[in-house]
Amino acid sequence: xxxxxxxxxxxxxxxxxxxxxxxxxxxxxxxxxxxxxxxxxxxxxxxxxxxxxxxxxxxxxxxxxxxxxxxxxxxxxxxxxxxxxxxxxxxxxxxxxxxxxxxxxxxxxxxxxxxxxxxxxxxxxxxxxxxxxxxxxxxxxxxxxxxxxxxxxxxxxxxxxxxxxxxxxxxxxxxxxxxxxxxxxxxxxxxxxxxxxxxxxxxxxxxxxxxxxxxxxxxxxxxxxxxxxxxxxxxxxxxxxxxxxxxxxxxxxxxxxxxxxxxxxxxxxxxxxxxxxxxxxxxxxxxxxxxxxxxxxxxxxxxxxxxxxxxxxxxxxxxxxxxxxxxxxxxxxxxxxxxxxxxxxxxxxxxxxxxxxxxxxxxxxxxxxxxxxxxxxxxxxxxxxxxxxxxxxxxxxxxxxxxxxxxxxxxxxxxxxxxxxxxxxxxxxx
Amino acid sequence: xxxxxxxxxxxxxxxxxxxxxxxxxxxxxxxxxxxxxxxxxxxxxxxxxxxxxxxxxxxxxxxxxxxxxxxxxxxxxxxxxxxxxxxxxxxxxxxxxxxxxxxxxxxxxxxxxxxxxxxxxxxxxxxxxxxxxxxxxxxxxxxxxxxxxxxxxxxxxxxxxxxxxxxxxxxxxxxxxxxxxxxxxxxxxxxxxxxxxxxxxxxxxxxxxxxxxxxxxxxxxxxxxxxxxxxxxxxxxxxxxxxxxxxxxxxxxxxxxxxxxxxxxxxxxxxxxxxxxxxxxxxxxxxxxxxxxxxxxxxxxxxxxxxxxxxxxxxxxxxxxxxxxxxxxxxxxxxxxxxxxxxxxxxxxxxxxxxxxxxxxxxxxxxxxxxxxxxxxxxxxxxxxxxxxxxxxxxxxxxxxxxxxxxxxxxxxxxxxxxxxxxxxxxxxx
Numbered sequence: 001x002x003x004x005x006x007x008x009x010x011x012x013x014x015x016x017x018x019x020x021x022x023x024x025x026x027x028x029x030x031x032x033x034x035x036x037x038x039x040x041x042x043x044x045x046x047x048x049x050x051x052x053x054x055x056x057x058x059x060x061x062x063x064x065x066x067x068x069x070x071x072x073x074x075x076x077x078x079x080x081x082x083x084x085x086x087x088x089x090x091x092x093x094x095x096x097x098x099x100x101x102x103x104x105x106x107x108x109x110x111x112x113x114x115x116x117x118x119x120x121x122x123x124x125x126x127x128x129x130x131x132x133x134x135x136x137x138x139x140x141x142x143x144x145x146x147x148x149x150x151x152x153x154x155x156x157x158x159x160x161x162x163x164x165x166x167x168x169x170x171x172x173x174x175x176x177x178x179x180x181x182x183x184x185x186x187x188x189x190x191x192x193x194x195x196x197x198x199x200x201x202x203x204x205x206x207x208x209x210x211x212x213x214x215x216x217x218x219x220x221x222x223x224x225x226x227x228x229x230x231x232x233x234x235x236x237x238x239x240x241x242x243x244x245x246x247x248x249x250x251x252x253x254x255x256x257x258x259x260x261x262x263x264x265x266x267x268x269x270x271x272x273x274x275x276x277x278x279x280x281x282x283x284x285x286x287x288x289x290x291x292x293x294x295x296x297x298x299x300x301x302x303x304x305x306x307x308x309x310x311x312x313x314x315x316x317x318x319x320x321x322x323x324x325x326x327x328x329x330x331x332x333x334x335x336x337x338x339x340x341x342x343x344x345x346x347x348x349x350x351x352x353x354x355x356x357x358x359x360x361x362x363x364x365x366x367x368x369x370x371x372x373x374x375x376x377x378x379x380x381x382x383x384x385x386x387x388x389x390x391x392x393x394x395x396x397x398x399x400x401x402x403x404x405x406x407x408x409x410x411x412x413x414x415x416x417x418x419x420x421x422x423x424x425x426x427x428x429x430x
Numbered sequence: 431x432x433x434x435x436x437x438x439x440x441x442x443x444x445x446x447x448x449x450x451x452x453x454x455x456x457x458x459x460x461x462x463x464x465x466x467x468x469x470x471x472x473x474x475x476x477x478x479x480x481x482x483x484x485x486x487x488x489x490x491x492x493x494x495x496x497x498x499x500x501x502x503x504x505x506x507x508x509x510x511x512x513x514x515x516x517x518x519x520x521x522x523x524x525x526x527x528x529x530x531x532x533x534x535x536x537x538x539x540x541x542x543x544x545x546x547x548x549x550x551x552x553x554x555x556x557x558x559x560x561x562x563x564x565x566x567x568x569x570x571x572x573x574x575x576x577x578x579x580x581x582x583x584x585x586x587x588x589x590x591x592x593x594x595x596x597x598x599x600x601x602x603x604x605x606x607x608x609x610x611x612x613x614x615x616x617x618x619x620x621x622x623x624x625x626x627x628x629x630x631x632x633x634x635x636x637x638x639x640x641x642x643x644x645x646x647x648x649x650x651x652x653x654x655x656x657x658x659x660x661x662x663x664x665x666x667x668x669x670x671x672x673x674x675x676x677x678x679x680x681x682x683x684x685x686x687x688x689x690x691x692x693x694x695x696x697x698x699x700x701x702x703x704x705x706x707x708x709x710x711x712x713x714x715x716x717x718x719x720x721x722x723x724x725x726x727x728x729x730x731x732x733x734x735x736x737x738x739x740x741x742x743x744x745x746x747x748x749x750x751x752x753x754x755x756x757x758x759x760x761x762x763x764x765x766x767x768x769x770x771x772x773x774x775x776x777x778x779x780x781x782x783x784x785x786x787x788x789x790x791x792x793x794x795x796x797x798x799x800x801x802x803x804x805x806x807x808x809x810x811x812x813x814x815x816x817x818x819x820x821x822x823x824x825x826x827x828x829x830x831x832x833x834x835x836x837x838x839x840x841x842x843x844x845x846x847x848x849x850x851x852x853x854x855x856x857x858x859x860x
Contacts, residue, residue, distance in 0.1 A: 087837040124808050138845050207808040226663040229808035233656040257849040293848045348822035355826040358850035363838040366822035378554050378637040378659035380820040390810035392778035392796035396785040407517040408793040415568050418723045419687040420788040
């Protein structure tokens with residue numbers, strides 16, 4: 001694994017490459033996806049069927065075949081291996097408990113003159129979850145997207161997932177049963193995003209679309225943003241690791257590889273203040289690589305997009321990591337809580353040697369849908385508020401409008417809005 | 431003003447028109463805006479200067495002329511009329527107090543086995559506010575966008591505003607001084623959005639862009655979403671009013687007009703359960719229209735996009751209003767708090783006859799940047815969280831990983847991710 005020192009003459013260039021890790025030109029994809037969305041708007045289910053024939057290679061004979069029945073979900077759940085069922089329930093419970101702590105409350109505030117101001121928080125009516133299909137159909141993605149919507153109080157949860165050759169992933173169905181998904185459809189890609197954004201004869205229009213996907217799905221989500229809300233636009237997975245001499249190189253290596261095995265485009269970056277740790281970790285990465293079922297993917301990711309940076313001190317290491325703003329950040333230092341206040345930008349922060357990143361993918365409780373490609377500088381992890389929205393509450397008393405009305409009217413006058421000013425003054429006159 | 435009864439045979443068609451009030455085809459605009467964004471990415475300040483020459487009709491001789499100095503802001507503030515200064519400070523204080531109540535806290539939660547889970551909330555580093563220029567340069571927009579950023583703790587607040595013929599709006603500058611804006615630039619339209627999203631030699635790249643604007647600005651915000659975060663994509667302003675027989679038709683009429691005077695595209699919709707109130711309000715609208723300085727705009731808006739709906743009962747009225755999901759909702763009934771629990775979708779809710787909508791535009795405290803065109807079904811008012819983001823915090827103890835590690839590894843196995851499973855099991859083995 002490549003080792004770079006911050007004192008190297010070419011460090012700035014190397015670091016720029018890391019910062020631009022997620023840059024993609026979506027222009028070509030945009031044109032294709034715009035075409036797909038237009039087809040769904042115009043032809044609804046018929047367009048869905050032709051896209052399924054083309055991409056998923058099966059023929060949808062009637063509209064009802066697009067839907068997965070509640071019965072199929074239940075049967076898939078009942079067939080689960082007992083250990084797996086238990087693991088899924090443990091994950092479900094812990095994810096639910098964590099997200100319940102995020103639940104915002106409506107509030108009111110009272111002023112002496114009788115004015116009431118506040119904020120009402122309500123769930124959206126309908127949420128649409130996109131879950132990738134085929135080999136990458138992860139039941140954990142379903143849990144992580146459905147549970148915040150459930151906790152938010154969303155009444156109808158719709159799932160779309162592609163089913164290549166009309167083969168449904170049984171684990172995903174079982175997870176749909178656990179999460180009480182309202183409706184699930186065998187539709188994938190940009191077509192699914194368009195169908196949930198605009199509605200078809202069979203698929204209901206939703207208010208919010210969340211969930212992972214390839215560049216076509218990500219581009220479709222961006223294009224329908226405004227027609228519906230979306231969680232974020234996500235790219236390949238990534239991990240940043242901060243370590244000092246107290247860290248175990250075996251742990252560091254396998255944690256870096258747990259991101260690398262996702263995707264050739266994934267980035268695994270460690271910044272350490274100990275050169276020996278850098279060398280040992282690089283060696284352990286090589287040792288572990290040979291043992292992985294996804295060795296080829298992981299090796300390409302590590303070679304093309306992995307790096308170990310040796311920094312001069314921990315403050316420099318933290319500053320660089322804040323610039324990277326990684327999706328996952330592991331703090332593998334003697335006292336990780338000493339570092340925490342200085343971490344400004346990261347999707348999820350894993351503290352200490354007993355907290356490997358995969359624990360957050362499945363079972364810890366916090367969401368595994370996280371901002372990538374430095375977007376942790378402005379996006380949050382998927383959370384209950386993605387499925388809720390606020391309304392301001394204003395109730396002025398007679399005393400309040402008498403006290404504040406004229407100041408309001410002066411400001412309206414200044415902006416040349418006479419009906420605004422009049423609507424206040426007519427109440428003062430009376 | 432048009433009066434429609436829900437019992438009319440053509441009601442459904444009329445109501446569909448109201449629901450589709452905000453539909454615009456941005457395809458043509460998109461192509462133009464994409465071109466503008468590409469020019470800014472490629473040529474930075476030079477592109478800005480050529481766009482300013484073309485659209486704002488003045489020649490920028492040096493890069494430094496793009497910037498408005500702190501001194502200019504201060505001087506504009508000092509020149510303010512005393513009453514206006516006082517009104518601006520009252521507005522500032524009340525808006526600040528309200529937004530402080532929104533401020534989310536970081537939190538930690540502890541489990542018996544020593545596990546710590548939590549959520550860290552941090553401000554973005556840099557916010558970019560877009561404020562329209564020329565005649566529609568509203569100082570209130572600056573207050574409403576800058577104060578939540580200030581309260582969130584954003585270190586650098588950047589403002590872009592167009593200055594046609596190089597004429598700066600003095601009131602806007604004064605508001606910039608009050609809000610301690612870090613940097614302000616004489617740049618407008620899609621160019622300004624692109625400049626803040628990608629950065630130029632003079633304008634810094636920001637993390638979040640908020641603020642109102644025309645269709646070019648809205649389209650640019652949509653196109654740069656993902657490169658930065660944005661607040662929402664907003665369309666023309668609108669008001670929905672729910673009223674019963676207790677309401678004062680004069681108040682109802684002037685409140686409807688206070689939206690209509692904004693824009694010919696603005697929508698003013700009242701739903702009442704009292705036909706007499708409908709007729710009287712329509713008459714009062716006509717009476718007031720003649721007195722308005724913006725009569726022509728208001729009249730066109732009322733004629734083309736205004737309507738009074740007479741519903742059979744209050745539940746029907748509320749259901750219809752929830753479908754409309756208006757930006758501003760006035761509840762002008764005998765007991766407005768009886769209606770509040772049933773309101774699902776609205777940007778801001780104004781309760782009772784002493785709470786005309788304009789009070790919320792300037793002085794009440796809650797934000798006036800609100801979701802339009804039914805997007806209140808999924809967007810919130812602009813708030814401090816638009817300028818903040820969250821990071822999950824996970825700290826597992828040795829006991830916790832021993833307890834939960836195997837369940838986690840089983841789930842990873844199921845998804846075929848061996849490095850994930852190994853990164854947990856290597857900790858169990860030791």
